[in-house]
Amino acid sequence: MMLKYFTNILTLCLACCCVFYGFAQQKSEWLTKFEQTQGQETLTYSEGIAYLEKLAGAYPEIKLLTYGTTDSGLPLHLVIFSEDKNFEPEDLQAQGKLIFMVNNAIHPGEPDGVDATMMLLRDLAQKKSLQKLLKNTVLIAIPFYNIGGALNRSAYSRANQNGPLSYGFRGNARNLDLNRDFIKADSKNALAFTEIFQTWKPHVFLDNHVSNGADYQYVMTYLATQPDKLGGGLGNYLRNEFIPHLNQQMNDKKQPMTPYVNVFGRTPEPEGFAGFYDSPRYTSGYTTLFHTLGFISETHMLKPYPARVQATYQLMQSFLEILATEGEKIKALRAKQAQDAISQNEFVLDWQVRRDTSSVLLFRGYEATRIPSKVSTGQRLKYHPDKPFTKEIPFYEFYKPSISIQKPIAYLIPQAWHKVIDLMKRNDVEMKQLSQDQIIDLDAYYITDFKTRTQPYESHYVHYQTEVEKKKQSIFLRKGDYVIFTNQSSNRYIIETLEPQAIDSFFNWNFFDSILQQKEGYSSYVFEDLAEELLKNDATLRKKLKEKIDTDEAFAKNPDSQLYFIYQNSPYFEKEYMRYPIFRLEENINILTE
Ligand SMILES: [Zn+2]
Structure with missing residues (x-):
């Protein structure tokens, strides 16, 4: 029943897509x-x-390469x-080419970008009218990022999605969501x-997805x-020029867009998002x-598959159109x-x-009501596509920044990490x-507080609300340990x-x-004698204990x-406990490096 319903919609929609795709002309x-x-x-x-x-x-003009491998065992x-x-890549960078990178099927249940990319590449190769877009831009695309997920096909894992008939699964070969994996990098992907x-260093990046969440008129979101987070001239350009131009290009193609409708379980209006x-x-x-x-496209899950693929194609074409005219500026x-990041001193660690x-967003939505559910005892949200507004x-x-720090001159990382x-x-x-081995005066962080998720998240029990206290210490570091000076264009990644x-x-x-775990301890009956001795010889400790x-x-x-307080404040207590093992060099002292 459901498939038949979808097929009818698909057939209807294709009537309006044929011309665009040029089915008739295509060999x-x-x-x-x-x-x-x-x-x-x-x-x-x-x-x-x-x-x-x-x-x-x-x-x-088209070349297919492989890089490394993925958790599935197949190359990327x-x-x-x-x-x-x-x-x-080095030649192209030296020639001043603009690199536009597209990523597809990070969530293989959302394959719109895969199909759109295949057609775009073909059309770029075959249609003179499109080739002018690539005079100064090189398009690079990952056709299937999550290969393990792409191989795990079914018709059911996207319960709310209107086609295609079958598709891959969100989790990769190790059931990881790869769109949470870019820092922890658990996957080979x-x-x-x-x-x-890092080889191609793209100027502009697009990751193709399909949304979940509210219903509204747009096919493409x-x-x-986040432009404030991108910051600098590039952040201003993104907010004030690139995004408006991208919207204009899509409007010209009769494909209006909205920013990703970041609401779940409620309607986007009247509160906005x-x-x-x-x-x-x-x-x-x-x-x-x-x-x-960086951009993420999110076509709307309830729109028929052909319309979503068309919108994704048009979006990628719109990017190429903007890059063709604004490439030098970008x-x-x-x-x-990148240059400014080298000398930047203050860095933001979290935002609010x-x-x-x-x-003000002019939003094209659908009226919605809450009606009694026919399957549960509660109320349900019901959108009315026949009542657009x-x-x-x-x-x-x-x-705005919620946590900022001053960068150190360098970080020192023992080779063990x-x-x-x-x-x-x-x-x-x-x-x-x-x-060579050296003892260096450095700033060490002690972790003073943190929370931990009680449920696993992407193979981790993630910490948050982490707090630290700095202490100056003389740290013994060994030959071969690493020094990272913070005078690099990759400072943001480092910090x-x-x-x-x-x-x-x-x-x-x-x-x-x-x-986060203490490795040694004591037996109280033994430490009692030692504690007595410690207190006798240490007036400061005696005072601290009394005050407490x-x-x-x-x-x-x-x-x-x-007793534990005395132990904690004695030389017997391990300094490694809760000490973050990467150290900050904050004073300009000479470090002997290779
Ligand atoms: Zn997705």
Whole structure:
């Protein structure tokens, strides 16, 4: 029943899409599976790779490469469209080409971008009118990012979605949501993505998705990286020029868009909604750390599949149109932003939406009511697509910093923390190694407070609301330990992963949980004698203990706590406990490096 209903909608919709896709003109050998099935099906992983191989074989402007591997065991593909037939990233960067990167099927249940990308590549190769868009831009696209998920196909995992008939699954081969994996990088997919991203250094990035949530008129919604968080001239340009121009390009194609409708379980009006906070765990949040204009497209799940694929195609074409005219500006702004990051001193670790100000969004929605549910005892939300409206609603698109820090001169990382060091290397961070063992005066953080999720989240028990206290200490570091100076264009990546308070810090992602546990202790009956000796010889400790007893009633009644207090304040207490093992160099002292 449901399939029949969808098929009818699909047939209706195709009547208006045929002209756009040019089904009639397209030679049958180049029709994609989507076109062959009248917009009902998306191609499988192997069909997709075969189609791209065929395109690359026929058109010298297209090349299909592989980078690394994925959790599925299969390599990650990257397809490149280079008008000059040059596929060397360094050459292209030296020539001043603009790199536009598209990522598809991070959630393979949302395959709109996969089909749209295949058709766009073909049309770019075949249609002279489109080729002018790629004079100065090179298009690189990951056809299937989550390959394990793409191989796990069914017709059921997207219960609310209107087609295609079958599709992949959100979780990857290890059931990870790859759109939360860009910092912790648990998956091989993330490591391969990092290699592609750091090799090609795209100026603009787009990740193609399908939404969940409210119902409204738009087929396409978009999420740009939060402009205040991107900051600088690039952030201003994103908010004041790129986004309006992108909306204009889509309006010209009769495809109006709205910012990602960030509401769940309620209607977007009258209260409006906030801009999405894309912290670095997400694609666009990650790309922001490297001064790339990051976008996520979210077609609306209830719109028929052909209409969604069409909108995704049009969006990618709109990006190419803007890049063709504004490429020089984007390159200059990005270069300046990267340069400014080198000397920037203050960095923001977390952001908060501003509720004191908003902009006005002209929103095309549907009337909605609450009616009794026929399946449960409660009320349900019911949208009425036959009652469309256009209303002004507030859009809380501005964010303010909630935690900021001054950067140190350098971070020192003992070589033991090899996963951190490995990720730094993969993210193009320059590091030096100590040339000999040294004792260096550094600032150490002690973790004074943090909360931990009680449910697993993406294979982690994530920490949050982390608080730290700084202590100056003489730290023994060994030959081969790492020094990261914070005079790099990748400073945001360095600081937003290494500062424990940052929302997506390595600390919060459990990289350092071993420091949260005390390794040694004592037997009270033995330590009693030692504690007596300690107190006898240490007037300061005696005073501290007395003060605590005088001011803390519970403590005064708890002999065990009193003994532990003495232990904690004695040389026997391990300094490693709760000490964040990456140290800040805050004074200009000479460090001997190789
Ligand atoms: Zn998605």
